[in-house]
Structures are given as structure tokens and as C-alpha cells.
Amino acid sequence: MLYLSVKALHIVAVVCWFAGLFYLPRLFVYHAMAEDSVSRERFAVMERKLYRGIMLPSMIATLLLGLWMLWLNPGWLSGGWLHAKLTLVAVLIGYHHMCGAQLRRFARGENRRTHVFYRWFNEIPVLLLLAIVLLVVLKPF
Template identity: 75%
Template sequence: MYLWIKALHIISLVCWFAGLFYLPRLFVYHAASEDTASKERFCIMERKLYRGIMGPSMIATLVFGLWLLWLSPGFMSQAWMHAKLTFVVLLIGYHHMCGAQVKRFARGENTRSHVFYRWFNEVPVLFLLAIVILVVVKPF
């Protein structure tokens, strides 16, 4: 049972990160677009990605992760797990920042340039590196 839940946790994590990588890239293109049809198309794509893929994937990742912790409570006494969970909480915050930006674009209230979103797009890479290294290497 444990390995099935772990596999589902990893699958949902991959889906979540796919959205976390792609949505800010859509923001880059959206911020650079100038015609109304493109802006409307990006709004639809961003909304569907955030609500249809990213939200459910995040929830599944958290549910399966908590289930794994429940099955192996000894991990909670290890420092690497505390660090990992800190990064997960920060990643959830990033996810919600993306959601707030989806709403700003939908209202036509974006004030940031495509250059900002190019840098914003790199943030989930840092989270992924930190979380994977903590889980695999368990440095402390």
C-alpha cells in the first residue's frame, strides 16, 4: 500500500510542477501580448490550467504526502523532513501567488512586464531542487 501511495504522490507532484512551470510562461506571453484576442485566449488558458490541473494536482500531492507521513510517522522526527515541509508551505504560497496573478490578468490589471515573469518562472525550479535534494540525500 505504501508504494502505491508514494507513486500517486510522485505522479501528482509531477502534474503540479508541470503547471507551476507552464503558468508563469503563459504570463510571459500574456504580458507581451498586445491584441485583445490574444489576451482573452491567455486568460482562458491560465484559468483552465490553474483551476483544472494545478489546483487538483496540488491537493492530490498534499493528500498523498500527508497519507505517507501518517503511514511513516518517524519521518517527522527528522530535520530534513521539517525543511522539506517548509519548502512545501512556501511552494503553496507561490501557487496562490500564481492564482492571484491569474485573477489580475483576467481583470486587465497586470502591471508587470514579461521580463518580471521570466524571472518569476524560475522560482519553482529552486523549490524542486531543494525538495528533491532533501528527500533523496537527506543531508541532515
């Protein structure tokens, strides 16, 4: 019962984290297109609140709950699928921090990228989510 409770909370944390990972780059698209200071300031506030209030706590909860599940099931470490998944999670954490760095550049008014870049940048977590879910469900190796 404990394992299933931890797993359920882990899934909720993952969903919250990915909601932020999907939405923050979309805000970057609009921020990059903004032409007036009021809009740019509004986007900076929205981005900061999303990152600090939802994404960061959700990422931490996801990682802690995932580690707890691994502690409850140490045999998983023998599966190659888990190593591949953890590698993708590490890439996802890097993406998360890239979003944070970009957020700070926007806040300082130093963005040099176009909205088109952010439209493509926004697709990265989709690909990572697809790969991670396939690994978890199929456990191919």
C-alpha cells in the same frame, strides 16, 4: 505495498503540479507581451483552465498523498530534513497562490508587470524543486 502505491501516486501528482507551476508563469510571459484583446482573452482562458483544471487538483492530491505517506511513516517527523522539506512545500503553496492572484489580475486586465518579471518569476519553482528533491533523496539532517 500500500506505501509504495501511495508514493507512486504522490510522485505523479507532484509531476502534474510542477508541470503547471512551470507552464503558468510562461503563459504570463506571453500574456504580458500580448497586444490585442483576442490574444489576451485566449491567454486568460488558458491560464484559468490550467490553474483550476490541473494545478489545483494536483496540489491537493500532492498534499493529501504526502500526508497519507506521513501517516504511514510517522517516524519521519523526527528527521530535520522533513521539516525543511515541509517548509519549502509551504513556500511552494504560497507561490501557487501568488500565481492564482496574478491570474485574476490578468483576467481583470490589471497586470502591471513586464514579461521580463515573469521570466524571472518562472525560475522560482525550479529552485524549490531542486531543494526539495535534494532533501528527500539525501536526507542530510
